[in-house]
Amino acid sequence: MVVHVGKIVVCSVLVIGFIITTANGLAAKPSKLDSRVTQLTQWASRRSIITLSSDKFNTYVKSKPRNYSVIAMMTALKPQRQCSVCQEAHKEFEIVANSWRYSQQYSSQLFFVMVDIDEDGMDIFQQMQLTTAPTYHHFPPNGKRKPEDKYDISRYGYTAEPLANWVEQRTGVKVNILRPPNFTVLLIWVPLVLFAAVVGYLKRENLHNLYDPRIWAVMAMGWIFIMLSGQMWNHIRGPPFYHRNPNTGEIGYFSGTSQYQFIAETYIIMALYAVISIGVILMGDRFKILEEMGIQKYTSIVGLAIVVIVFGYLLSLFRMKYDGYPYSFLFR
Numbered sequence: 001m002v003v004h005v006g007k008i009v010v011c012s013v014l015v016i017g018f019i020i021t022t023a024n025g026l027a028a029k030p031s032k033l034d035s036r037v038t039q040l041t042q043w044a045s046r047r048s049i050i051t052l053s054s055d056k057f058n059t060y061v062k063s064k065p066r067n068y069s070v071i072a073m074m075t076a077l078k079p080q081r082q083c084s085v086c087q088e089a090h091k092e093f094e095i096v097a098n099s100w101r102y103s104q105q106y107s108s109q110l111f112f113v114m115v116d117i118d119e120d121g122m123d124i125f126q127q128m129q130l131t132t133a134p135t136y137h138h139f140p141p142n143g144k145r146k147p148e149d150k151y152d153i154s155r156y157g158y159t160a161e162p163l164a165n166w167v168e169q170r171t172g173v174k175v176n177i178l179r180p181p182n183f184t185v186l187l188i189w190v191p192l193v194l195f196a197a198v199v200g201y202l203k204r205e206n207l208h209n210l211y212d213p214r215i216w217a218v219m220a221m222g223w224i225f226i227m228l229s230g231q232m233w234n235h236i237r238g239p240p241f242y243h244r245n246p247n248t249g250e251i252g253y254f255s256g257t258s259q260y261q262f263i264a265e266t267y268i269i270m271a272l273y274a275v276i277s278i279g280v281i282l283m284g285d286r287f288k289i290l291e292e293m294g295i296q297k298y299t300s301i302v303g304l305a306i307v308v309i310v311f312g313y314l315l316s317l318f319r320m321k322y323d324g325y326p327y328s329f330l331f332r
Helices: 002-028 032-046 054-062 084-101 122-127 160-171 184-202 204-211 213-228 231-237 263-284 288-293 296-321
Strands: 049-051 069-075 110-116 135-139
Touching (some): 032 049, 032 054, 032 110, 054 069, 054 110, 069 084, 084 110, 135 160, 184 204, 213 231, 213 263, 263 296
């Protein structure tokens, strides 16, 4: 009887020891989720934007469970792609990521990652059925992705401020944008102001020319052209100068949607507005120098031709940007 009791005691001690050892081993071994969070945190401490391959993207972004949100940028930054939009969008994306990385609210609940199609990212582009770049996507910690989890870059542009607003809407995390100081504007405007002051001082006897209404009329028309052509929109949204198709290399100066525009497009529109204004002036004004040359009678015809041709071309551009617009004139 004593022998049996001893065996029972020994077996109990061994079982208890095995349970304690196993429990300590499980406690010491981190879960897969903890390992992923730790690895992402380490990467983010080095660079605010984590560059992922297709395999790493599947492991750290698409795998479950996940207790953190991911903002992913799909892009094509290689020089051979000649994607100027991708370069500009990456700079703005980096501003958002840096603003979050160095904020007081920074935590492991949000990470910014990037997948480049030319850096082992082709599989992800194919999985997500992406045919254009750049694009921004939100991957929530729980539940399925919604249509709103893809950022509408054609509507809001790719500048940091609206992108940060979208991040807050999708994740609940507020990112206060911290832009690095821009000394370019200062270096441009200070010399210009100084030059204008020096010229104004040296030519102070001729300042009566400022009372010439023609000078103010030209300045007013110039300002109107700037506003009508969308320069303020360019200043707010920061679009690229033009777009180069990453597949064909073809350069496009006009955006095919009414929700977006390129800088070159606004310059062209501004020039067309100026030309059509000149045509109107030729139709209704008299010029002494033209009368002396004996060609004043033809200026109205020339002005009318300019207005008709340029108006028809502007209407064709309008049809291109507003799909389904039914009217045209001279040009299709």
